[in-house]
Amino acid sequence: xxxxxxxxxxxxxxxxxxxxxxxxxxxxxxxxxxxxxxxxxxxxxxxxxxxxxxxxxxxxxxxxxxxxxxxxxxxxxxxxxxxxxxxxxxxxxxxxxxxxxxxxxxxxxxxxxxxxxxxxxxxxxxxxxxxxxxxxxxxxxxxxxxxxxxxxxxxxxxxxxxxxxxxxxxxxxxxxxxxxxxxxxxxxxxxxxxxxxxxxxxxxxxxxxxxxxxxxxxxxxxxxxxxxxxxxxxxxxxxxxxxxxxxxxxxxxxxxxxxxxxxxxxxxxxxxxxxxxxxxxxxxxxxxxxxxxxxxxxxxxxxxxxxxxxxxxx
Numbered sequence: 673x674x675x676x677x678x679x680x681x682x683x684x685x686x687x688x689x690x691x692x693x694x695x696x697x698x699x700x701x702x703x704x705x706x707x708x709x710x711x712x713x714x715x716x717x718x719x720x721x722x723x724x725x726x727x728x729x730x731x732x733x734x735x736x737x738x739x740x741x742x743x744x745x746x747x748x749x750x751x752x753x754x755x756x757x758x759x760x761x762x763x764x765x766x767x768x769x770x771x772x773x774x775x776x777x778x779x780x781x782x783x784x785x786x787x788x789x790x791x792x793x794x795x796x797x798x799x800x801x802x803x804x805x806x807x808x809x810x811x812x813x814x815x816x817x818x819x820x821x822x823x824x825x826x827x828x829x830x831x832x833x834x835x836x837x838x839x840x841x842x843x844x845x846x847x848x849x850x851x852x853x854x855x856x857x858x859x860x861x862x863x864x865x866x867x868x869x870x871x872x873x874x875x876x877x878x879x880x881x882x883x884x885x886x887x888x889x890x891x892x893x894x895x896x897x898x899x900x901x902x903x904x905x906x907x908x909x910x911x912x913x914x915x916x917x918x919x920x921x922x923x924x925x926x927x928x929x930x931x932x933x934x935x936x937x938x939x940x941x942x943x944x945x946x947x948x949x950x951x952x953x954x955x956x957x958x959x960x961x962x963x964x965x966x967x968x969x970x971x972x973x974x975x976x977x978x979x980x981x982x983x984x985x986x
Contacts, residue, residue, distance in 0.1 A: 673696075674700050674742065675700065675740065675742045675790075676743050677745075678727075678732060678745065679702055680841055680868070684865065687809050688701075694798075700735045700739055704843070705727055705730070709730035709734065712729075712734065713730030716729060716733070716768065717764065721753070722933065723837075723962065724838065725760070726962065727843070727844060728757065732765060733770075741772050742791075743772055744774075745775070751936065753935070755776075761774050762774035780869075784800040787799040787803070807869075811866060813866075828856070828977060829860065829923045829925075830926065830980070831917075832860065832863075833910070833927070833929075834928050834929035838960055840864075840865060844931070848929065852927075852977065856977065856981070862910065862918075863910060864881075892920055893913050895916050896912040896916055899916075900943050906936030906937065911928060912940055915948075915953070916947055919950075924983065924984055925953060925980045926948075928944055928956070928958070930960070954980065958972070
């Protein structure tokens with residue numbers, strides 16, 4: 673089987689390859705997402721679909737050009753339109769003449785079962801072992817990348833909240849984290865790759881998140897439902913929770929990033945303004961799409977970090 677999975681962040685390729693080696697799949701690696709990937713996906717996806725839909729379609733087209741025939745796409749995140757991407761992407765690819773199948777893969781306890789549906793020759797126990805291997809690999813990756821943010825640091829501390837694909841994929845957010853670090857900020861990502869895959873384990877306390885004070889996090893989670901007592905879809909609720917968390921932990925600022933026209937994150941945006949006022953923590957919203965320019969983004973980031981540095985020094 674020639675299988676492709678769209679990359680989500682710069683560290684997924686190795687994990688996907690190891691998964692393929694264990695299952696006996698021939699993994700077709702897509703090129704690292706770039707402006708070319710965005711342009712390719714945007715050409716064949718409706719303009720009102722969000723940036724992740726366009727970028728993952730672009731990655732699929734690039735993988736199909738290299739021979740992939742079985743494509744795996746995430747099917748998760750509740751009310752988010754992510755659940756429908758695989759249907760639209762398969763239709764688009766077949767219209768382009770590719771003889772492919774896009775398989776939806778649910779995250780969490782259903783992942784092993786969905787792996788078996790992709791390749792019926794794989795017994796359930798082997799799919800389950802593969803899932804556990806992914807768990808350990810992603811956990812090791814988190815430990816490798818984790819950097820402690822000290823309370824007494826003189827650098828401004830910025831928390832990143834928002835839509836997870838745009839947070840994790842540098843091509844989608846125009847290398848946001850690297851830009852902030854060059855400006856002299858310490859950056860904490862509220863949604864690492866492990867949270868996307870093992871959200872249920874974290875929520876049940878079965879796995880411990882590095883760099884997160886669980887007691888404060890649970891207090892923030894309780895407070896979040898007083899601001900918005902309903903499930904939103906995507907990671908909208910997580911944006912509320914983590915913004916409160918960063919306020920409680922005395923971070924200097926929060927950046928809320930979302931792709932246009934993301935429904936969950938657009939819904940919580942006015943809630944984050946209220947949290948900003950209540951917890952005295954500046955929140956800046958950044959919207960990314962196919963036409964996001966470097967110049968305007970750089971200017972906004974420079975002004976935001978400069979404002980936080982002046983506020984911290986006063």
